[in-house]
Amino acid sequence: MSKAQTLSAADRAKLEGLIGHEFAGKERLDRALTHASARTDKGNYERLEFLGDRVLGLCIAELLFRTFGTATEGELSVRLNQLVSAETCAAVADELNLHLYIRTGADVKKLTGKRMMNVRADVVESLIAALYLDGGLEVARRFILRYWEGRAVRADGARRDAKTELQEWSHAKYGVTPVYRVEERSGPDHDPRFKVTVEVAGVAPETGVERSKRAAEQVAATKMLEREGIWQPTSAGN
Numbered sequence: 001m002s003k004a005q006t007l008s009a010a011d012r013a014k015l016e017g018l019i020g021h022e023f024a025g026k027e028r029l030d031r032a033l034t035h036a037s038a039r040t041d042k043g044n045y046e047r048l049e050f051l052g053d054r055v056l057g058l059c060i061a062e063l064l065f066r067t068f069g070t071a072t073e074g075e076l077s078v079r080l081n082q083l084v085s086a087e088t089c090a091a092v093a094d095e096l097n098l099h100l101y102i103r104t105g106a107d108v109k110k111l112t113g114k115r116m117m118n119v120r121a122d123v124v125e126s127l128i129a130a131l132y133l134d135g136g137l138e139v140a141r142r143f144i145l146r147y148w149e150g151r152a153v154r155a156d157g158a159r160r161d162a163k164t165e166l167q168e169w170s171h172a173k174y175g176v177t178p179v180y181r182v183e184e185r186s187g188p189d190h191d192p193r194f195k196v197t198v199e200v201a202g203v204a205p206e207t208g209v210e211r212s213k214r215a216a217e218q219v220a221a222t223k224m225l226e227r228e229g230i231w232q233p234t235s236a237g238n
Contacts, residue, residue: 006030011101018096019127020143023134032130033098033123037105045126052129055137056084059144063152074230077172078165083152089121092147098123162221169230170200178224180217183207196220203228 007015007030015029016022023029027042036044060083064076071079082088093099102123132140166178184195196216199205206227208219225231 006103007033007101015096015101019131020146021131021135021139023130025134028130028134029127030103032126033101033103035102035104035119035123038103040103045123048126048129048133049122050129051132052125052127053084055128055132055140056089056125056144059141060084060148060152062141063145063149067153072229074169074173074228078168078230079152081168081172083148086118086121088148088151089124090117093120093124095147096124098127162218162225165230166198166200166221166225169225169228174200174202176201178221180220182213182216198224200224 007026012023012026012029028048031043032045032048034040034042034044036046038044057080060080061076064071064079064083068076068079098120102119104119128140128144131143163178170176170178179199181197181199182194183197185192186195187193192211193209194211194213194216195207195209196213196219197205197207198217198220203224204227206220206224208216208221208223210216210219222231226233
């Protein structure tokens with residue numbers, strides 16, 4: 001779409017079908033799809049993005065609270081952070097093919113790929129705000145459930161990179177960053193062993209031993225996540 005155009009009636013109908021809502025205020029949908037670089041006199045999505053981020057967070061928190069009745073606050077926080085991340089929002093944008101509808105001053109082809117992930121994620125949040133303003137919380141919630149519920153209940157939804165998970169949990173729970181310290185390096189150069197301790201202020205430390213510093217950090221982080229109930233223990237203990 002060129003920067004001077006608004007959605008055609010056909011494009012709007014197609015997009016509204018994917019969204020699951022027919023807008024009463026068509027200008028809200030246009031604004032949600034307009035990047036600041038388009039330089040139109042109709043405004044852009046930046047303010048909508050601010051509101052949409054909060055509506056998404058509320059609906060996802062509610063979904064997780066209802067779905068995972070025995071999950072700890074830490075696990076819920078980790079899952080929430082993953083589901084409202086730019087990566088997830090951009091994936092929803094790609095599922096909707098939103099790059100075909102975004103108004104921008106640049107070539108729309110540049111809106112695909114990792115480099116423009118944040119733009120696509122921002123537009124999804126703006127779209128949520130537009131739905132909220134046009135139809136209320138139930139309309140926004142229905143859209144969010146349509147595109148996030150399956151992602152929320154995936155078995156691996158709370159288990160990604162152990163260091164990343166631990167950092168997100170410790171920030172949410174204690175407002176601190178985990179500290180890793182190499183306690184010992186042993187063994188020959190061709191088969192070394194690193195002993196690493198991870199510390200989070202407020203909980204007992206954990207230690208991991210592996211053939212590289214990075215792997216030992218992952219082991220230590222995994223052990224702490226499992227001990228604190230953020231992850232379920234695996235069958236093969238570390």
